[in-house]
Amino acid sequence: MDKEERIIAFPFKGIDVSRGIFDQREGTSPFAVNVRGYGPDGRLRGGTRPGLTPLFGAGSTEQVEGFHLIQSLSVIVTASQGATFSSNFITVNLDIHYSETDHPPARDSPITSNHIAWYENTKPTRRFTTEPVVGVPDGGGTGRGTASWKFSTDGTNVTLVSTFESAGFPGPYAHSDAGPIQTQMKLNTLFFNPVTSGLSGSWTVISGSFIGNLFWNFYYPGP
Amino acid sequence: MQLSESGRVVTAVATSQGVVKFQDAGDKVWTTATNNSSTTPPLDVDNLNFGAASNGKVWFVDGLNYRYFDPTDGSINDWVASAGDLPIDSDSRGARGIEAWRGRIVVFGVLGLPYDWFMAEIGDPTNFDYSPDDPPGPAPTDAVSSQTGPQGQVGDVMTAFVPFDDDTAFMGCSHTLYLLKGDPQDNGQITLITDTIGMAFGRAWCKSPDGTVYFFSNRCGLYSLVPGSQPQRISQSIEQLVQDVNTGLNRVTMMWDDRFQGVNVWITPIQGAAPTTHLFFEQRTGAWWQEEYDNDLHNPLCACQFDGNNPEDRVVLIGSFDGVVRYLDPNAATDDGRTIFSTVAFAPILSPGLDDMILDEWQAVLGEDSGDVTWNILLGTTAEQALNSSVEETGIWTAGRNATAPVGRRSHAIIPQFKAEGQWRMEECRAVVRTGGLKAARAKE
Numbered sequence: 300m301d302k303e304e305r306i307i308a309f310p311f312k313g314i315d316v317s318r319g320i321f322d323q324r325e326g327t328s329p330f331a332v333n334v335r336g337y338g339p340d341g342r343l344r345g346g347t348r349p350g351l352t353p354l355f356g357a358g359s360t361e362q363v364e365g366f367h368l369i370q371s372l373s374v375i376v377t378a379s380q381g382a383t384f385s386s387n388f389i390t391v392n393l394d395i396h397y398s399e400t401d402h403p404p405a406r407d408s409p410i411t412s413n414h415i416a417w418y419e420n421t422k423p424t425r426r427f428t429t430e431p432v433v434g435v436p437d438g439g440g441t442g443r444g445t446a447s448w449k450f451s452t453d454g455t456n457v458t459l460v461s462t463f464e465s466a467g468f469p470g471p472y473a474h475s476d477a478g479p480i481q482t483q484m485k486l487n488t489l490f491f492n493p494v495t496s497g498l499s500g501s502w503t504v505i506s507g508s509f510i511g512n513l514f515w516n517f518y519y520p521g522p
Numbered sequence: 523m524q525l526s527e528s529g530r531v532v533t534a535v536a537t538s539q540g541v542v543k544f545q546d547a548g549d550k551v552w553t554t555a556t557n558n559s560s561t562t563p564p565l566d567v568d569n570l571n572f573g574a575a576s577n578g579k580v581w582f583v584d585g586l587n588y589r590y591f592d593p594t595d596g597s598i599n600d601w602v603a604s605a606g607d608l609p610i611d612s613d614s615r616g617a618r619g620i621e622a623w624r625g626r627i628v629v630f631g632v633l634g635l636p637y638d639w640f641m642a643e644i645g646d647p648t649n650f651d652y653s654p655d656d657p658p659g660p661a662p663t664d665a666v667s668s669q670t671g672p673q674g675q676v677g678d679v680m681t682a683f684v685p686f687d688d689d690t691a692f693m694g695c696s697h698t699l700y701l702l703k704g705d706p707q708d709n710g711q712i713t714l715i716t717d718t719i720g721m722a723f724g725r726a727w728c729k730s731p732d733g734t735v736y737f738f739s740n741r742c743g744l745y746s747l748v749p750g751s752q753p754q755r756i757s758q759s760i761e762q763l764v765q766d767v768n769t770g771l772n773r774v775t776m777m778w779d780d781r782f783q784g785v786n787v788w789i790t791p792i793q794g795a796a797p798t799t800h801l802f803f804e805q806r807t808g809a810w811w812q813e814e815y816d817n818d819l820h821n822p823l824c825a826c827q828f829d830g831n832n833p834e835d836r837v838v839l840i841g842s843f844d845g846v847v848r849y850l851d852p853n854a855a856t857d858d859g860r861t862i863f864s865t866v867a868f869a870p871i872l873s874p875g876l877d878d879m880i881l882d883e884w885q886a887v888l889g890e891d892s893g894d895v896t897w898n899i900l901l902g903t904t905a906e907q908a909l910n911s912s913v914e915e916t917g918i919w920t921a922g923r924n925a926t927a928p929v930g931r932r933s934h935a936i937i938p939q940f941k942a943e944g945q946w947r948m949e950e951c952r953a954v955v956r957t958g959g960l961k962a963a964r965a966k967e
Contacts, residue, residue, distance in 0.1 A: 301956065302955070303956060304952055304953070305871070305952065305953050305954075305955055306951070306952055307886075307938055307951040307952060308868075308950075308951070309951075310866065310868060311809060312807060312809050313759065313804065313808070313809025313811055314759065314760055314809075314810050314812060316760060316761075316763065317759045319905070319906070320870060320905035320906045320909055320935075321872060321904065321935065323869040323870060324759075326869075327869065328866055328867055329869070329870075329905075329937075330865065331811060331812060331866040332863070332865050332866075333811075333812070333813055333862050333863060333864035333865070334811060334864050334866045335782070335802065335809075335811050336806075336809055337782060337783070337807070338889075339852035339853060342947075343806075344889065344947055344948055344949055345866070346889070346946050346948055347862055347864045347942065347946055348802070348811070348813055348864070349782070349850055349851055349852045349853075349854055350851055350854030350855055350856045350857045350862055351815075351820060351848040351849070351850065351851060351854060351858045352854045352858060353846055353847070353848050354839060354846075354848060354849055355550045355551070357854075358859075361551055361552060361846065362538075362552075362844070362845030362846055363536045363537070363538040363552050363841070363846075363847065364539040364541045364543065364552075365539070365845055366844060367538045367539045367845050368538065368842070368843045368844075368845065369536055369537070369823060369843075369847065370537040370540075370565070370570050370571050370823070370824065371537045371570060371571045371841070372534065372536050372826040372839050372840075372847065373534075373536075373573035373574070373575060373591075374532060374534055374535070374575065374826050374827065374828055374829065375578070375591070375593050376531070376532050376533075376575070376829075377533065377578055377593055378529060379531045
């Protein structure tokens with residue numbers, strides 16, 4: 300007889316022991332334990348059931364009253380005052396431009412984001428991405444660019460620094476995200492008085508080339 | 523206190539050895555409630571108990587004692603009637619069942635008053651005065667019971683009270699089911715839904731967000747129920763798996779699982795930790811699944827929905843024999859460190875002409891995050907024999923797309939089977955088969 304290819308589908312319709320096994324209803328299983336159709340990721344594809352974890356976290360052996368069975372479980376919901384906002388945040392209007400100068404055509408990549416909430420000691424607070432920036436494709440040479448930025452806020456004096464650090468380049472840096480880090484660009488630490496509004500700086504290329512997007516991560520250490 | 527953006531604090535309350543303990547979300551320990559009650563411990567040690575939350579407190583019954591937990595000061599206290607009397611029978615035994623419904627606390631299941639139900643005043647769980655003196659008579663919010671209201675007793679042993687919505691509740695009894703429509707103190711009526719189906723005792727029921735009640739019947743069937751219709755049996759495909767459950771020796775607990783959109787049906791022997799098989803009903807597919815815990819101490823005796831503010835806090839909690847509260851964790855690959863042994867048998871590969879089948883090869887694609895799966899090929903001269911046979915061919919599938927596995931086995935019935943000791947995910951599977959020809963079909967094996 301000719302060979303026939305059959306799809307062996309997971310029995311998504313579950314266990315069915317209501318018929319003879321020879322007449323097993325399509326999509327059902329004559330026997331299954333600890334499996335389900337929908338997995339923990341919400342996909343219908345078949346697999347094991349989810350497991351159990353102690354309420355207080357994996358490995359916890361915290362018992363209600365020693366090694367005695369639990370007689371009941373209940374939940375009570377009461378009102379709370381609700382979350383309060385941190386006092387250590389400001390809103391910043393941020394305007395970044397990146398210009399590539401060494402590899403024509405030179406272009407200007409504006410990255411603008413307004414009214415950003417900066418929370419103290421939360422990092423990275425924001426991640427900004429340029430349009431794809433093409434450096435030297437063969438990995439040789441040196442990419443070079445300049446960037447400028449402006450901040451304004453109605454808060455008190457703050458310090459904004461970039462925080463991306465990597466081996467060999469401790470300190471604040473921006474970097475290329477195309478595979479292995481191909482370039483490291485030092486970003487100046489910024490001090491500004493938001494009351495006066497408007498500040499710009501520049502960075503310089505250290506070495507290497509880059510292909511891909513540039514990312515900057517900023518961190519607001521608080522007033 | 524927990525601060526929450528939604529302006530609420532969710533507190534879990536557990537009882538064990540008659541002691542009441544609580545845990546605010548985020549805490550890593552149980553805190554013993556200050557016992558202001560008249561007994562030590564505050565609740566009966568020998569019985570399971572039930573609690574219901576209302577008016578900012580959890581109200582407990584255990585068949586002997588009436589207590590309430592006050593989360594404002596973390597105390598457990600005597601539940602004393604401010605008016606009227608809490609129901610007790612001639613032997614001073616109290617209610618065993620409790621629920622909250624339309625602002626009332628409802629208690630039932632007093633051993634000496636098995637047909638009666640009692641509802642406290644709306645908004646005051648301590649007021650059980652069914653006949654207040656204030657003219658012109660009881661107000662619609664006053665306490666009411668089967669002994670004082672015009673509805674009277676239900677005529678059958680009450681085993682469950684299922685709040686459905688503000689206007690509707692179901693009364694589950696030993697072998698009957700009633701619909702309570704409207705408040706009994708405000709011309710509400712109790713009507714019989716069926717006198718052939720009852721409910722197992724306790725909380726052998728749950729409700730899904732779409733308004734369907736699921737329950738385990740007195741005769742060990744599983745049903746869905748919505749107001750205005752008869753219960754619909756949904757366990758036809760697994761009747762043999764539940765029909766022998768002894769509802770007197772097992773605690774049946776049901777709980778809706780919103781994450782997996784299904785119903786957990788836990789059937790746990792209450793006289794000691796012992797092997798048992800639980801069920802899960804997957805609402806989206808209508809599928810029934812069997813579930814077992816490798817550690818008998820993990821079998822659930824009670825459960826509740828913990829609806830915290832953090833995503834990891836929106837889970838189903840279960841209480842078991844070893845005193846540890848656990849939750850159904852979608853990301854857990856084990857049962858608190860114990861292996862999850864899983865098995866699934868696929869539908870048999872047969873020929874319509876009763877011929878032999880030959881499985882030449884097969885191939886599987888598992889999820890990229892899947893663990894290993896042992897595949898087995900079961901053979902038999904009948905499908906039933908194949909299912910019960912020993913493994914004829916075996917191999918291992920690993921994560922991703924596997925190479926085709928040659929099998930080359932022949933039999934009338936061929937059943938592929940997966941077995942695993944850990945998490946796995948299936949994507950797809952294919953097999954190359956052919957029939958053995960008509961001559962083989964006539965052969966006697």
